Amino acid sequence: MNSSEEIRRINASSRLAGPKKRERIFAYLCTLEDHGVPAAVEELTVTDSRYLAEYLAQHLELVAGHPAEKTRAAEALREHGELVSAAARLVPWLPEKTLQGFIEDYLSTGDPDAPVSNVLYTIGIYRPELLRPVADRIPDDSIRQSMLSGAPASEVQHLLDQWEAGKDPYHLVQLAFARTPFAQEALRGVRDEFGGSPEWETLLELSGALPDSPLPAGCAPAYMGFVAERSASPHQVARPVSGDVPLCHLCETPAGHLLTLSAEELPYGLTADPTFYWYACGCDGIESTTVRTEPGRTTVYYGPQGPADPDFSFAGGERSLVLETHPNQAGVTTRGVTEQSLHQVGGLPRWIRPDIHPRCPECSGVMRFLAFMDSARTPFGQLSLGGIVYCFWCDDCRVSSTKIQY
Ligand SMILES: [Zn+2]
Ligand SMILES: [Zn+2]
Structure with a gap:
């Protein structure tokens, strides 16, 4: 049985519920060459099944690299029309020409809820600068929100003027999302109005600056992270x-x-892992x-500590995180969504x-x-955090600190 037949056999099974089918398809693809990327792309270019197209695109989204194959799949989904929303998963790897094609499709449908709007939403996450020139033709609020990332000084100034006029903190939140030096300067300029309160500090950090340090709030560059086999990354x-x-x-x-980053493999100037x-x-x-983790000694603050469970792993065994440069270096403005935001190293937080x-x-x-x-999801199952x-x-x-949002 070839790979296409096997994928269709799993997808056609009446004994398996949707999530189980997806799990089986992922597991099968992982046994194939190049993590099943060529097989998934091949099937994506011919399938008529909306669910199968979505599962295969979800699998491709979990594997780093392969831009040419992912572009081929996205072009086929664009041609198909009905399955086009699955192409949203492939946006980080698509060349500008392909992305412009999706933008044109969206504008020419005149329907803000057309399936291609999913692709536009994701373009806003990864390549907001491509949407800015046609912003006035995009009515969707969440897509417009994404365009704040790296917004030009004129727009930041406009938000600052609106804040001055009405003192509505909403305008400063929007301003902070621009994440540019101009936005950071504007927020430092209103510090006295907040008395340096936690509210102001949150805004400044959101914009990418720190209240008590000349260092940026995050590290550059930003990378997308992909959970892979242990040997794939340091x-x-x-x-x-x-x-x-x-x-x-x-x-x-x-x-x-959860994660140990190799300081020497990152260009952040860190002195420890x-x-x-x-x-x-x-x-x-x-x-x-x-x-605080030192060789042979762990110090936990604000809570109890004790022996680890040596058999526990969040990912069914030791894995690694493969990094690939994030297409949006200004900072994603679209809010985080649990189970849909993947992983990131460096850059700024994509808060919920x-x-x-x-x-x-x-x-x-x-x-x-x-x-x-x-x-x-990972190629090894769900990372249950x-x-x-x-x-x-x-x-x-x-010292490391982790905090969760739902
Ligand atoms: Zn507990
Ligand atoms: Zn310290």
Whole structure:
């Protein structure tokens, strides 16, 4: 049986519910060459099944690279018309010419809810600058929101004028989302009106600056992260650990290892490998964990610590995080959505709700954002984190802090 027949056989099974079919298709594709990318693309170019097109595009979204194959699949989905919304998953890899084609399709339908609007929404996440020239022809609020990322000074000035006129904080939130030096300067200019309150600090950090440091709130460049086999990258995911880890303060379940970034493999000038943990139990009311990891010694702040469960892994075994440069270096403005936001290293947080950065318990400095990990599908199954886990780091004190949003 060739790969196409096998994919169709799984998809046609009447014994399997949708999510199970998807799981089987992912697992099967992972056994093929190049993580099943050629087979998935081949089937995407011929299928008429909306669900199968979506599953295959979801699989391609979890694999780094392969821009030419992904472009071929996206072009076929565009031709097909009815399946076009699945192409949204492929946007980060598409060349400008292909993306312009989708934008033209959207504008010419005149229907803001047409299937191609999904693709536009994702173009807003990854390539907002392509939408800005036609902004006045896009009525969708969430797509318009995405265009704040890297907004020109004239638009930031307009938002500042609106704030001055009505003192509605909404306009400053929108201004912060521009994430440009001009926006940061504007926010520093209104500091006295807020008395340096947490509300102002949240706005400044959202814009990409820190209140007490000349360092940016995040690290450049930003990368998209893809969970892969252990050997694929020096950045470790879900590694079984020994020694102490944070314990859930409600049920005492040991936290699991989430992510260790290799400092020397990143251009961030970090002096130690940041390690982040997250709780494995899923108890309600667990919001953050702050940890200092030194060789042979772990210090947990604000909560209990105890021996790790050496058999636990969030990803069914030790994995790694493959990084690929993020197409949007200004910072994604579209809000995060649990299970749909994938993973990121560097750049600025894609918050579900804009939130303040944690402070380092050792030096009291505001911590820089370093990564987020989503409770998302991986080629190895679901990474069950319960929400999006945002990872912060103080390099001077080698302290990591994670906080979750749902
Ligand atoms: Zn618990
Ligand atoms: Zn510190």
